Amino acid sequence: MSQFNFVRRCHNCGAILQSDNPNEPGYVAPEYLGDLSSRVVFCDHCYEDSRYNFAPSSPNVDNDIVTMLQDAEAADALIVLVVDIFSFENSFIPEVIDIIQGLPLVVVANKRDLMPKHQNDEDLKEYVAHRCRVAKLSCTHDDVVLCSLTSESDVSGIWEIINAKRRAHDVYVIGARYAGKTQLISCLLRSYVNPTGQSVTRVTYPGTQISVLQIPLDVSSYLYDSPGTSLSNSNVSRVNKAGFNRLVPSKEVEAKKVVMEKGDTFFIGGLAYVQMVEGEKTVFDFYASNKVETGKCSKPEAEAIFFKKLNKQALLPVPEGKLSNSDYDAYDIIVTENTRRDIGIAGLGWFNFQGANQTLRVYVLKGVGVYASRPKVAPYVK
Ligand SMILES: Nc1nc2c(ncn2[C@@H]2O[C@H](COP(=O)(O)OP(=O)(O)OP(=O)(O)O)[C@@H](O)[C@H]2O)c(=O)[nH]1
Ligand SMILES: [Mg+2]
Incomplete structure (x- = not known):
């Protein structure tokens, strides 16, 4: 009679696991191919990616944006990279980084108002610069400007930095x-003095279909805005309008204390759940919008309970459609550092905790980015 054997595959990329050739897809050391009953197994390649702070998946990028940035590169232009400080860690796009890597850079870390007030601004700037460096952008603390942009914001300081750094070249x-x-450009335009006879116009960027605002800076250089790059690997692209309004914080995020022991599971809306697979009892500070519903479950059938709640819309926000665990990716994050650490989920929030050899299994919707990092916000001490 024919025999059917279970074929073991990498939990992330699906490559068939093998221990024969480290240079071929699906390689893992032989000891990991033993008992698979209690472990999610990654091939070495996928394991390295999640272990060393690389986003498991990057957002897609439009060819027109690539074309525009190739022009920026040819013109040795200044890049003004605007990031939403609440969640930007998984928004870097390797294809974009490759092009802008050698160009002068200003990082505008926006939405400071959503970060806890007690957090030191200089440390936040250093964190943003560090995450840029992890993404392979050359960036120091001094390249980062922290701001909250409302219609009344004074951005004359940002103009000064742009003018000092652009060396009479274009700005993107x-x-x-x-x-x-858009908020930044409208603030910049309020304190803009047009030094040329040319007007500020909306143009179709040469060689592309994209419409950009062209702001003359002198007779031969311009500042261009650009359409936003995709958030395809973020939870914000997985929910409807009502879900989006829950997910995006409308005020300063506050730490929610979550105590987890081995075997506990923490539900985060219907978007993610996190299990403590190994480790001693740990207090986690969980930062997210206060409209995201959460819950802890200590039962072994926590996963089934999560999907029951999810499909009854009892954990908001929920992604659309009827979902099962095959719609979620799982990452085992093994914390080897004994310092404070963050584990974050794109567009959703992050945990801060004292590292102590925990293993956390993070389940997120397929393709959603997860990261591990030094802390963005230090714990509040009274
Ligand atoms: N809390 C807070 N919200 C902000 C801040 N700046 C912008 N926003 C809000 O963030 C949202 C997006 O801002 P936009 O300026 O439209 O962002 P954008 O980068 O132009 O977005 P796209 O055009 O989609 O690429 C809007 O709802 C703004 O009101 C800020 O400093 N703090
Ligand atoms: Mg815009």
């Missing part, structure tokens, strides 16, 4: 959707 304002580029 780029960033992910929803980061605040």
Whole structure:
């Protein structure tokens, strides 16, 4: 009679696991191919990606934006990268980074108002610069401007930095959707003095279909805005309008204390759940919009309970459609550092905790980015 054997595959990329050739897809050390009953197994390649702070998946990028940035590169232009400081860690796009890597850079870290007030601004700037460096952008603390942009914001300081850094070259304002580029441009225009006879116009960028605002800076250089790059690997692209309004914080985020022991599971809306697979009892500070519903479950059938709640819309926000665990990716994050650490989920929020050899299994909707990092916000001490 024919025999059917279970074929073991990498939980992330699906490659068939093998221990024969480290240079071929699906390689894992032989000891990991033993008992698979209690572990999610990654091939070495996928394991390295999640272990060393690389986003498991990057957002898609439009060819027109690539064309525009190739022009920026040829013109040795200044790049003004706008990021939403609440969640930007998974928004870097390797294809974009490759092009802008060698160009002068200003990072406008926007939405400071959503971060806890007690957090030191200089440390936040250093965190943003560090995350840019993790993404392979050359960036220091001094390249980062922290701001909250309302219609009344005074951005004359940002103009000064732009003018000092652009060395009479063009300027391109780029960033992910929803980061605040339009808000920045409208603030910049309020304190803009036009030194030329040319007007500020909306043009179709040469060689592309994209419509950009062209702001003359002198007779031969311009500042261009650009359409936001995709947030395809963020939870914000997985929910409807009502879900989006829950997910995006409307005020300063506050830490919610979550105590977890081995075997506990924490539900985050219907978008993610996190299990403590290994480790001693740990207090986690969880930062997210206060409209995201959460819950802790200590039962072994926590996963089934999550999907029951999810499909009854009892955990908001929920992604659309009827979902099962095959719609979620799982990452085992093994914390080897014994310092404070963050584990974050794109567009949703992050946990801060004292590292102590925990293993956390993070389940997110397929393709949603997860990251591990030094802390963005220090714990509040009274
Ligand atoms: N809390 C807060 N919200 C902000 C801030 N700046 C912008 N926003 C809000 O963020 C949202 C997105 O801002 P936009 O300026 O439209 O962002 P964008 O980068 O132009 O987005 P796209 O055009 O989609 O690429 C809007 O609802 C703004 O009101 C800020 O400093 N703090
Ligand atoms: Mg815009």
